[in-house]
Amino acid sequence: MSRTEKNFQRQLSWNAQKTHSVRWIFMPLMILLAATLVIGVVVGPVSIPIREVFSYLLGHKAAIGESGYIQHLIISQIRLPRVLLGLLVGCALGISGGTMQGVFRNPLASPYVVGIASGASTGAALVILLNLNGVAFLPLGAFIGGSLAVGIVYQLARQRDRRTSVYTLILAGVAVGALFSAITSFLIFLSAGTDRMTDVIFWTMGGLGRANWTYLCVLAPIVAVGSLLLIAFSRDLNALAMGEEGAFHLGINPEKSKRLMLGVATLVTSSAVGFTGTIGFVGLIIPHIMRLIMGPDHRFLLPATAIAGAIFLVWADMVARTVVRPAELPVGIITAFLGAPFFLYLLKTRKVRM
Amino acid sequence: MNITIEGLHFSYGQIPVLEEIDLSIQKGEIFAIVGPNGSGKTTLLKNISGVLTPDKGALYLNMRQIADLSTWEIARQLAMVEQDREVGFDFTVREVIAIGRIPHQSRFARENKVDRERIEEAMRVCSVDSLANRLIPEISGGERQRVFLAMALAQEPKVLLLDEPTTHLDINYQAQIMEIIRAQAIDGLTVVMALHDLNLVAQYADRAAMLDKGQILEIGKPDEVLTEANIKRVFHTDVIVTKHPLINSFYVMPLTHKFCGGQE
Numbered sequence: 001m002s003r004t005e006k007n008f009q010r011q012l013s014w015n016a017q018k019t020h021s022v023r024w025i026f027m028p029l030m031i032l033l034a035a036t037l038v039i040g041v042v043v044g045p046v047s048i049p050i051r052e053v054f055s056y057l058l059g060h061k062a063a064i065g066e067s068g069y070i071q072h073l074i075i076s077q078i079r080l081p082r083v084l085l086g087l088l089v090g091c092a093l094g095i096s097g098g099t100m101q102g103v104f105r106n107p108l109a110s111p112y113v114v115g116i117a118s119g120a121s122t123g124a125a126l127v128i129l130l131n132l133n134g135v136a137f138l139p140l141g142a143f144i145g146g147s148l149a150v151g152i153v154y155q156l157a158r159q160r161d162r163r164t165s166v167y168t169l170i171l172a173g174v175a176v177g178a179l180f181s182a183i184t185s186f187l188i189f190l191s192a193g194t195d196r197m198t199d200v201i202f203w204t205m206g207g208l209g210r211a212n213w214t215y216l217c218v219l220a221p222i223v224a225v226g227s228l229l230l231i232a233f234s235r236d237l238n239a240l241a242m243g244e245e246g247a248f249h250l251g252i253n254p255e256k257s258k259r260l261m262l263g264v265a266t267l268v269t270s271s272a273v274g275f276t277g278t279i280g281f282v283g284l285i286i287p288h289i290m291r292l293i294m295g296p297d298h299r300f301l302l303p304a305t306a307i308a309g310a311i312f313l314v315w316a317d318m319v320a321r322t323v324v325r326p327a328e329l330p331v332g333i334i335t336a337f338l339g340a341p342f343f344l345y346l347l348k349t350r351k352v353r354m
Numbered sequence: 355m356n357i358t359i360e361g362l363h364f365s366y367g368q369i370p371v372l373e374e375i376d377l378s379i380q381k382g383e384i385f386a387i388v389g390p391n392g393s394g395k396t397t398l399l400k401n402i403s404g405v406l407t408p409d410k411g412a413l414y415l416n417m418r419q420i421a422d423l424s425t426w427e428i429a430r431q432l433a434m435v436e437q438d439r440e441v442g443f444d445f446t447v448r449e450v451i452a453i454g455r456i457p458h459q460s461r462f463a464r465e466n467k468v469d470r471e472r473i474e475e476a477m478r479v480c481s482v483d484s485l486a487n488r489l490i491p492e493i494s495g496g497e498r499q500r501v502f503l504a505m506a507l508a509q510e511p512k513v514l515l516l517d518e519p520t521t522h523l524d525i526n527y528q529a530q531i532m533e534i535i536r537a538q539a540i541d542g543l544t545v546v547m548a549l550h551d552l553n554l555v556a557q558y559a560d561r562a563a564m565l566d567k568g569q570i571l572e573i574g575k576p577d578e579v580l581t582e583a584n585i586k587r588v589f590h591t592d593v594i595v596t597k598h599p600l601i602n603s604f605y606v607m608p609l610t611h612k613f614c615g616g617q618e
Contacts, residue, residue: 105442232461238453241442245405250509251429251457296443 025294029307033087040083040314041075045326048074056080077212085211085219085275086314086331090282092223092272094309096265097283098290098302099230102237103258103265104157104169107291108346110284111269113173117278118180119149120270124277125187125200135214139222142274145180147266152176154262206277206332208317215275226268227306233261237298279332281339282309282316288346355416355431355512355544356381357402362411364394364401371397372568375411379561381512384535384545386555388579389565390589395548396437398565399515402546403434415513429457433511435502437518441490447501448486451476454508472508480504480534496527503534514538516547520554532558552580552606564588580606 041053052071093111100109111117123145127137156172184204191197236257239247244254273279286309290301316335321328362375372394379385387395400406402413404420413420415431433454441450454476455469465473477483480500485493493501499519506514516535520528532554539545539560549555555562556576563573564580566588572579577595585593585606592609 102442107443235456235459235461239456241445242450242453243436243439243442245400245434245436246439248405248425249403249429249432249434250453251426253425291443295449296445297449 025300025304026307029304029311032311033307036311036314037083037087040086040318041079043318043322044074044079045321046071046074048079081211081213081216082208082317083314084216085208086317087310088216088219088223089208089272089276089279090286090310090313091227091306092268092309093279093282093313094286094305094307095227095230095302096269097309098287098298098305099237099261099265100283101287102234102240102298103262105241105243106169107288108170108284108343110281110287111265111273112278112280112284113170115149115153115173115176115180116146116266116269117273117280118177118184120146120273121204121278122180122184122187123148123270124203124274125184128199128203129187129191129196131196135218139218139271139274142270143267146270146273147263149176149180150262150266202330203277205330206273206279206335207320207328207330208276208313209328210275219271219275222271223268226264227302229264230261230268231299231302231306233257234298234302236261237302241296277330277332279313279335281335281343282313285339285342286312288342356414357513357544357546358414358417359402360412360414362398362401362413363409364397364406365409366397370568372401372408375570377563377570377573379544379546381544382539382542383560384539384558385547386559386562386576387546387548387565388550388552388555388562393565393588394568395565396517397568399434399517399546399548402513403432403515404428426457429509431511432513432515433506433509434515435499435506435517435519437521439502444489444491446486447482447488447490447493448473448477450490450501451482451505451508454505457509472510476504476508479507479537481530496523496530499523499527499531500534503531507538511543513544513546516545518548518550520549520551528554552585556580556605557601557603577604580604 038050038053038057042048042050048071052068053075055068056072056075096116097110100111100114101107103109104114120142123141123143124138126145127141132141153169153172153176156176157169184200188197188200188204191200236247236252239250239252240254240258242250247254247257269283287301287305290304290308294300294304313331313335316338317331320331320334323329357377357379359375359377362372363370364372375398387398389395397406401408402420404423404425407421415423415428420428445453451473452465452469455465455472458472459465459469474483477486480503482497482500482504485497485501490498490501503516503519514535519531519535523531528551535545535547536558549559559576561574562576562579564571564584571588572584580595582593582595585591585595594607594609595604596607597604
């Protein structure tokens, strides 16, 4: 290829890329988020007119006995908690996925891949089987199980030269995940015949069906504070993209900030997953898609993954509860249906740099 | 900014890598560290940058001991371009250079006017402004090295450490990089670099230190350090060191068997 041709091609690819102009994306995301909130409440087995949704959201009271009263009841007790739980969990999974990909400097990392989900399942299964009551136990058990799994995978994937290799990471994630899944299956086996068994099985499939206001009150502060913390540390991820030594030369202690971010992401993910059961692939595909759209600057990427994750999960849940009406699918099945092929596609086409 | 090193020892586990290093480097100086592979050049740079902590001895930046400075304080005065840096994710050139501003920004700050000016100046100095929107994995090795140099300059360092900045680069890029560095040193930047290429040392360094198995064999002006005897002793190679007929510098040429009249 001649020099001019090369220059011309360069010019072309430059024009195609433009800048990663980033801020424009937040406006459409916010609009979509608001629309998702409303549509999520409208869609369901009993159709609720959009007028009633607004009337409820704006705080109007409906008189007892009117059809509006039933509709308000459905909104307040079923639909709205479910949509809000979907938003919170999607936000948690999206931002944690973005964070983990940054910490491991690897676009294939996700809460699922690094074993949080399996670890959290085991923890939650244990809590269910031991019949520990109290709304805080589920996320707590999930958090302990999840951190254990991440801790093991993180230690295994770090090599002597302190780089995390993608192969070791995924292999370690698979192995640790399999180990924890085996423990969970063993726990299910032990509980065979009791009604707790169905609880555990349901939990491992993942779904937003059990949403209620108590869950929301526990989860909302954890997700909110965790997400803000992650966003506050997002520029550390930009520095870490230059390698651990590169980050050090930018004034950031790489080990400290990696541990902190991984810890917060684990907390946020496992407490979300503690209420809903494992929902895979949101944390993988959402950060990836957002990075393709807006570039890898984590200061903008993390907030965007939080919002996009929330939107995505509510839509996936709408699909889950409408495709086999009047029954509903666990939302984890829908996200896996969308996510697994996408993951394979990434493995096949994207150059995995590490 | 001056760098002073006193009686530095460093070992990886049981294996001693640096022994009894004494050095003092002046503001605005280009100081080269030469020596064969494994002689401890990179380790010495990492001790100066604070990534590694010496077993014994002390390092000072302008009379302040590096061990007493926080990572943050070091980053505001010292930048380093490591060898073979790899960038995770497909950042654009400009984004990478902007990351160099981190030590001067508070946690939530967005890019302000000063940041923008420094970034643009660094891009101009390293002639990467035309690459601003290209992605890091797409540009050539020589361009990438200039981008990392621009990122380091955007950091407004007083001390710049470079580990083999010219390896894998074509000869035109090598000269380009060294000219940029020289211009910065004239403006008062202290530059310490590990260099393989002895001819670049001869041409661009103000002073050099030759390392031999973790110890300093000789410190001085390039022509005092790069002597035929020293090179023979450290690199086990016969060379001719001659004054260049055209430029005010000398050059080092390895003597192969053939030139000595032997058989191939």
